[in-house]
Amino acid sequence: xxxxxxxxxxxxxxxxxxxxxxxxxxxxxxxxxxxxxxxxxxxxxxxxxxxxxxxxxxxxxxxxxxxxxxxxxxxxxxxxxxxxxxxxxxxxxxxxxxxxxxxxxxxxxxxxxxxxxxxxxxxxxxxxxxxxxxxxxxxxxxxxxxxxxxxxxxxxxxxxxxxxxxxxxxxxxxxxxxxxxxxxxxxxxxxxxxxxxxxxxxxxxxxxxxxxxxxxxxxxxxxxxxxxxxxxxxxxxxxxxxxxxxxxxxxxxxxxxxxxxxxxxxxxxxxxxxxxxxxxxxxxxxxxxxxxxxxxxxxxxxxxx
Numbered sequence: 001x002x003x004x005x006x007x008x009x010x011x012x013x014x015x016x017x018x019x020x021x022x023x024x025x026x027x028x029x030x031x032x033x034x035x036x037x038x039x040x041x042x043x044x045x046x047x048x049x050x051x052x053x054x055x056x057x058x059x060x061x062x063x064x065x066x067x068x069x070x071x072x073x074x075x076x077x078x079x080x081x082x083x084x085x086x087x088x089x090x091x092x093x094x095x096x097x098x099x100x101x102x103x104x105x106x107x108x109x110x111x112x113x114x115x116x117x118x119x120x121x122x123x124x125x126x127x128x129x130x131x132x133x134x135x136x137x138x139x140x141x142x143x144x145x146x147x148x149x150x151x152x153x154x155x156x157x158x159x160x161x162x163x164x165x166x167x168x169x170x171x172x173x174x175x176x177x178x179x180x181x182x183x184x185x186x187x188x189x190x191x192x193x194x195x196x197x198x199x200x201x202x203x204x205x206x207x208x209x210x211x212x213x214x215x216x217x218x219x220x221x222x223x224x225x226x227x228x229x230x231x232x233x234x235x236x237x238x239x240x241x242x243x244x245x246x247x248x249x250x251x252x253x254x255x256x257x258x259x260x261x262x263x264x265x266x267x268x269x270x271x272x273x274x275x276x277x278x279x280x281x282x283x284x285x286x287x288x289x290x291x292x293x294x295x296x297x298x299x300x301x302x303x304x305x
Contacts, residue, residue: 003030003268006030006268006269006272007030007033007034007268009272009275010034010271010272010275011034013272013275013276014034014036014057014275017055017275017277018053018054018055019055019056019057019274019275020036020037020048020051020053020055020056020057021034021035021036021037021056021057021059021271022035022036022037022038022044022047022048022056022057022058022059022060022064022068023035023037023038023044023059023060024038024039024040024041024044024059024060024263025038025039025040025215025216025219025235025237025238025241026060026215026235026237026260026263026264027059027060027237027263028237028266028267028268029237029240029241029244030268031059031266031267031268031271032241034268034271035059036051039216040128040129040130040214040215040216041060041063041064041067041113041114042067042113042128043216044058044060044064044067044068045064045067045068045070045071045072046071048068048071048072048075049068049071049072053075054075054076055075055077055078056068056072056075056076056077056078057078057080057271057274057275057280058077058078058079058080058283059271060079060080060084060263060266061079061084061085061086061089061262061263062079062084062085062086062089062116062283063086063089063113063114063115063116063117065077065078065079065283066116066117066283066285066293067113067117067297068283069117069283069285069290070117070120070285070290070293070294070297071294071297073285073287073290076282077282077283078274078280078281078282078283079280079281079283080266080270080271080274080279080280081265081266081267081270081280082280082281083262083265084262084263084265084266085262086114086262087172087173087262088112088114088148088149088170088171088172088173088200089114089115089116089119089148090116091148091170092119092147092148092168092170093118093119094118094119094121094122097119097122097123098122100145100168101122101145104143104145104166106143107143107145107166108124108125108139108141108143108144108145109122109123109124109125109145109147110123110124110125110126110127110132110135110136110139110144110145110146110147111123111125111126111127111147111148111296112126112127112128112129112132112146112147112148112149112152113126113127113128113129114148114149114172115147115148117285117289117290117293118289118293119147120292120293120296120297121289121292122292123147123296124296124299125139125296125299125300125303126296126297126299126300126305127300128214128300128305129152129198129199129200129213129214129215130213130214130216130217131300131304132152132155132156132199133155133159133160134303134304134305135303135304135305136156136163136165137159137160137163138303138304139163139303142162142163142164143163143164143166144164144165144166145165145166145168146165146166146168147168147170148168148170148171149171149172149200150167150168150169150170150171151172151175151176151199151201151202151203151206152171152199152200153165153167154167154203155199155203155206155212156199171200172200174200174235174259174260175198175200175201175202175233175234175258176200176201176202177255177257177258178201178202178205178233178254178255178257178258179202179204179205180204180205180208182205182254182255183195183204183205183208183231183233183254186231186252186254186255187208187231189252190231190250190252192228192229193227193229193230193231193250193252194211194225194227194229194230194231195208195209195210195211195230195231195233195254196209196210196211196212196213196218196221196222196231196232196233196234197209197211197212197218197233197234197254198212198213198214198215198218198233198234199212199213199214200234201233201234205233205254209233215234215235215238218232218234218238219238219242219245222242222246222249222251223242223245227249228248228249228250229249229250229251229252230242230249230250230251230252231252231253231254232251232253232254233254233258234258235258235259235260235263236253236256236258236259237263239251239252239253
């Protein structure tokens with residue numbers, strides 16, 4: 001079968017089986033084309049909670065599927081590829097953060113959405129890359145322990161100088177692959193291009209940016225800008241998606257190595273087999289984990305996230 005034939009089968013099966021397909025923005029073009037909704041990790045879970053479908057198929061990574069389950073516990077949530085994890089979400093465990101909390105009892109623990117459901121159960125507030133600054137500014141507490149991304153945390157600290165933010169060494173291996181030398185090379189090759197980067201990039205990259213923001217923020221900025229050339233400092237699929245959306249503009253990946261292998265592990269045939277019911281993994285979380293993990297997400301909403 002060719003791509004179009006597989007896509008048509010998926011469209012038919014998802015309708016027959018009442019399946020709502022979510023795809024993260026880093027997924028391949030042929031997957032985003034058949035998804036019911038495409039977006040950032042938190043936006044995906046919020047959208048899932050608003051739809052009537054009994055089954056939600058996540059084309060993304062495990063923590064995203066867990067977040068969907070936390071916000072829609074009554075739905076059947078399937079992760080398209082069981083091997084699709086997130087190194088950043090998995091690099092800190094519950095025991096480590098509990099120890100840090102004991103050492104810093106006066107600190108509120110703020111967790112990036114890119115964390116496991118288990119870790120969220122012991123955190124006070126959840127944030128996204130687009131809401132982190134707003135949420136932390138809104139928090140009455142001054143002392144913040146920010147996990148797990150040290151680069152996003154550094155960016156937030158600069159925007160919130162009145163807060164005492166402690167960081168733990170962790171981050172996204174994909175965004176950490178690029179450095180200032182990649183920026184200087186890209187700017188030399190494309191002198192008229194604006195540099196748009198994700199806050200998960202290291203500070204030596206971010207300092208050169210014309211815009212720093214979430215994946216959706218980068219997309220919106222590029223689409224709405226009058227500029228015609230952009231260097232994209234996030235997962236390379238975004239450059240591809242933007243080129244389709246804005247054929248009159250030019251988009252250059254900051255580095256050929258800006259590839260998330262966990263996101264790329266999900267294929268169109270995987271999605272088809274999930275719709276047939278012969279692939280994928282159902283996300284199972286017990287009621288206590290769901291209730292405790294949801295508290296930090298509810299706090300984010302309370303603070304305007």
